[in-house]
Amino acid sequence: MIRNSRNSYGWIAIVFHWLSAFVILGMFALGLYMVDLSYYDPWYRDALTLHKSIGVLVAVLIILRLIWKYCNAQVGEIESHRKFAKLQSRLASLAQVAMYLFLFVLFASGYLISTADGRSIDVFNLFMLPSMGEIFDQQSDITGLVHLYVAWTLISVVSIHALAALYHHFILKDLTLKRMCIPQTEK
Secondary structure (H helix, E strand, O other), rough: OOOOOOOOOOOHHHHHHHHHHHHHHHHHHHHHHHHHOOOOOOOHHHHHHHHHHHHHHHHHHHHHHHHHOOOOOOOOOOOHHHHOOOHHHHHHHHHHHHHHHOOOHHHHHHHHHHHOOOOOOOEEEEEEOOOOOOOOOOHHHHHHHHHHHHHHHHHHHHHHHHHHHHHHHHOOOOOOOOOOOOOOHHH
């Protein structure tokens, strides 16, 4: 199963999900590591270049993921989900939307931090993402704070998302996590 069905995620959605998850967690870890580097640390520039390049590619990945999501069948609820209050279902949907919004704020703020000095972003020597320069005063400082706080907020929501998936898997013993790992056969 490549595409989603009403009962299951297909392989492309599953790969998009897990690739996004691992890269985003890696980017967060790299960001935390970079905060402690001094200007004279040999890894200072390389880590920053890597973070920027991966960030641009993650933005492309997330855009492709959203396009795939909206071009495929909407996967239906699992029976055990129907037992929960509508509030819980709405909170889960809100968390999903929030994660995408936080990602786009991270992409925009990262771009504004990186290009405030007028330099383009070199993406693994494949292409250059052009700079719009400094759009407002103290752009890199302000967007740096936004980037930091939104990254922590995103990781908090991602952690809750992961804990909810584990709760469904180990406590409720439903297919929530399984169907995001392997496409389920139609029933």
